[in-house]
Amino acid sequence: MSMLTPRSLRARVTVAGGMLLTVTTFSLTGCGGSQDQQPVSSANSEYQADEEGGAAASGTAKSGVAASGESENVSSQTNGASQTNGASPRGDSTNATATANPTTQPPVDPSPAPMASKLAEMKVPEGGAEQLVAFLDEVDQYFEDLRSGRVQGMNQQESALREVTQTMQLKLDATNRLLAQPELDEQAKARAIESKLVALSMLSRLGDATADAQMNDFAQDLLKDPSTENQGRLILFGHNIDRLSQGQLEDKSVLLTDLEKILQGEKLTRAEFSTLRQAALMLLNSGEMESGQQALAMIRDKFVNHPDEELAKDAATINDQLDYVAYKNAWSNLVSDENGDIDTMIAAAKKFMANGPDVNVFSELASDALNLEYSGQTVAAGALYDLIRQQYANSENADLAAQAKETLANSDKR
Known part of the structure; x- marks a missing residue:
């Protein structure tokens, strides 16, 4: 799938x-x-x-x-390029003869005549x-x-x-x-x-x-x-x-x-x-x-x-795609300040988080939270950072947990 x-x-x-x-x-x-x-x-x-x-x-x-x-x-x-059969990988028994006898060459397919x-x-x-x-x-x-x-x-x-x-x-x-x-x-x-x-x-x-x-x-x-x-x-x-x-x-x-x-x-x-x-x-x-x-x-x-x-x-998998679209739509409404609602975005984000590999979803959410900050939506950004903290800061994936903690620490400094 x-x-x-x-x-x-x-x-x-x-x-x-x-x-x-x-x-x-x-x-x-x-x-x-x-x-x-x-x-x-x-x-x-x-x-x-x-x-x-x-x-x-x-x-x-x-x-x-x-x-x-x-x-x-x-x-x-490739115009006029010849196609050849390369030698077999090292250790391949099909190429044993060619390896033992360097004068024996693997067959080569001739290029089609112009x-x-x-x-x-x-x-x-x-x-x-x-x-x-x-x-x-x-x-x-x-x-x-x-x-x-x-x-x-x-x-x-x-x-x-x-x-x-x-x-x-x-x-x-x-x-x-x-x-x-x-x-x-x-x-x-x-x-x-x-x-x-x-x-x-x-x-x-x-x-x-x-x-x-x-x-x-x-x-x-x-x-x-x-x-x-x-x-x-x-x-x-x-x-x-x-x-x-x-x-x-x-x-x-x-x-x-x-x-x-x-x-x-x-x-x-x-x-x-x-x-x-x-x-x-x-x-x-x-x-x-x-x-x-x-x-x-x-x-x-x-x-x-x-x-x-x-x-x-x-x-x-279209269900997963619809979840992603719903989340991005709710997020973009907040960024553009067009009928945005934080609760709607967080609910959509939770559904989206259930669909994909944690590393990829985390990267998306972290980027979106930062963009919310830059657009002046600090409360919405804080809500998304809280979601990142709950989901990823204590992840069994040590690298992911470290990335999440670093992201959260940087957001706290700002």
């Missing part, structure tokens, strides 16, 4: 290029491209969630549907679904070649971005033709939907002014089919969260209405859970405290009895 603590709550919520949950823009090695996504961290957000218990959702598309390998950042790839651009010869086929799926496989492989730096002539940002843009446009064209096929089987349909979401998300990030409108039109089409209705709702929900982050959403109540409809869907997975929880964090971080807390509670209630036991456990 993932444990929420003030320093380790790390949801990879990203807001990049005006998109809620993005496919990372591409910066091929040597292109000089930039990666402008900004993960929420302790430096810029209070409300975060530990994703260690499951797959992180930071690579999901704007729609909230999990993206495929296209979402990985190509800037982490290749020229294939875009000129890649044409969307006129055939049926089978040929189109095979073509999508070819496009995806070429994209992987671009990511890995195999394609020559991509040393300038302009040429690299042009190549990626044209590759995504090919993917989109093939996907549209695949979706137009009569009597498309479920597997091919799922592949087409995923491919279109990835292509449109990428094109939007790359500056295609029509991509967002196409995404919304696609969402409306998905809403018409019961089997894809929830995917359409996720796309529109992501769009509204995006508008909220830009200050363009006037009726914020629509977010909870949208969320409720999404949670009514069947067969919700970790991808939806992670995406929706991150969206709830976006609400909190934008100042929508009540709506954010409501959203978290709704998500918890939907997933806490999920047949995936690990997912259910992760959903249960």
